[in-house]
Amino acid sequence: MEILFLGTAAAEGWPAVFCRCEACCRARAAGHENIRTRASLLIDGRFKFDLGPDTYHQALVHGVDLGLVRYVFITHSHSDHFYPAELEMRRPPFAHPAPGEEHDPGLDVYGNEMVVRKALELKVAEDAGEAGPADDGLESVSEPEAQPEPRQGALVRVHRVKAFRPFRAGDAELVPLRADHKPDEEALFYLFRRGGKTLLYGLDTGYFPEETWAWLEGESGRRWVGDGLDLVILDCTSGPLPGDRRRIHMNIETDLAVRERLLAAGLTAPACRFVATHFSHNGGLLHSELKAAFRQHLTERGLPPDTFIVAYDGLRLTI
Numbered sequence: 450m451e452i453l454f455l456g457t458a459a460a461e462g463w464p465a466v467f468c469r470c471e472a473c474c475r476a477r478a479a480g481h482e483n484i485r486t487r488a489s490l491l492i493d494g495r496f497k498f499d500l501g502p503d504t505y506h507q508a509l510v511h512g513v514d515l516g517l518v519r520y521v522f523i524t525h526s527h528s529d530h531f532y533p534a535e536l537e538m539r540r541p542p543f544a545h546p547a548p549g550e551e552h553d554p555g556l557d558v559y560g561n562e563m564v565v566r567k568a569l570e571l572k573v574a575e576d577a578g579e580a581g582p583a584d585d586g587l588e589s590v591s592e593p594e595a596q597p598e599p600r601q602g603a604l605v606r607v608h609r610v611k612a613f614r615p616f617r618a619g620d621a622e623l624v625p626l627r628a629d630h631k632p633d634e635e636a637l638f639y640l641f642r643r644g645g646k647t648l649l650y651g652l653d654t655g656y657f658p659e660e661t662w663a664w665l666e667g668e669s670g671r672r673w674v675g676d677g678l679d680l681v682i683l684d685c686t687s688g689p690l691p692g693d694r695r696r697i698h699m700n701i702e703t704d705l706a707v708r709e710r711l712l713a714a715g716l717t718a719p720a721c722r723f724v725a726t727h728f729s730h731n732g733g734l735l736h737s738e739l740k741a742a743f744r745q746h747l748t749e750r751g752l753p754p755d756t757f758i759v760a761y762d763g764l765r766l767t768i
């Protein structure tokens with residue numbers, strides 16, 4: 450699988466939208482990897498995690514054809530992860546199939562109850578009910594074609610997903626896991642499996658809740674993960690900030706604690722790679738300094754200094 454980090458910042462971006470703090474001024478001056486847009490991930494050009502307000506800009510910068518994206522998995526409804534107004538642009542007269550293409554398969558969006566509600570309130574998607582193992586997102590492809598004038602949003606279908614209920618999207622399989630992030634909705638993160646490779650997309654999770662650990666470490670998790678995770682992507686919003694940062698977001702220390710527990714549970718493949726992302730200016734460190742901070746934490750524990758990759762916008766990995 451080809452993995453592209455479209456964005457690697459927390460909600461405010463970095464430099465943050467209206468911020469003039471030292472970390473933002475330094476990032477503006479330094480440019481390059483220090484310019485971080487709101488977090489998102491693209492897999493093989495067809496599967497996307499989250500749909501934030503920087504989506505269009507990211508597509509332009511990284512040469513992505515967003516019309517080829519078929520499935521979008523939303524973690525929760527915070528605006529850096531879900532900016533539903535953009536979905537309106539997925540239908541005519543704002544979007545058309547490529548010349549010669551008979552019909553448009555549309556876009557399938559997966560999210561929790563709050564995400565579904567927001568999409569329906571804005572009338573940017575059609576309610577496709579609960580996602581399930583039998584629903585591969587392909588059966589409804591012919592629907593828009595059957596209607597001469599598709600209803601508003603008919604090309605965009607929103608599916609409800611719930612923690613610990615595996616579902617299928619095209620030739621990929623996923624399991625939503627429960628995060629410790631947003632008390633008024635079931636914030637999720639995902640296991641994603643396709644073509645014999647498995648990854649964990651864990652943004653805005655906090656240290657995973659015990660019920661999530663119980664699922665991962667129990668029979669369901671072990672069976673689902675199989676030969677082990679090939680890639681683990683973790684929230685590092687608080688970066689180098691000290692202390693016990695386990696609720697809502699994580700720091701370097703907590704990322705290492707999650708790694709240790711995944712390893713201890715035997716859930717990682719021998720060549721598993723770990724990536725930290727979703728950084729905030731409040732952590733203060735520019736990209737090279739973040740890399741140095743990770744190296745220091747890892748060396749202190751006697752671990753190889755490259756155990757964690759510090760993500761940046763445009764990072765590409767192959768697993």
Ligand SMILES: [Zn+2]
Binds near residue numbers: 460527653
């Ligand atoms: Zn976020």
Ligand SMILES: [Zn+2]
Binds near residue numbers: 464468469472
């Ligand atoms: Zn700032």
Ligand SMILES: [Zn+2]
Binds near residue numbers: 527630
């Ligand atoms: Zn959030």
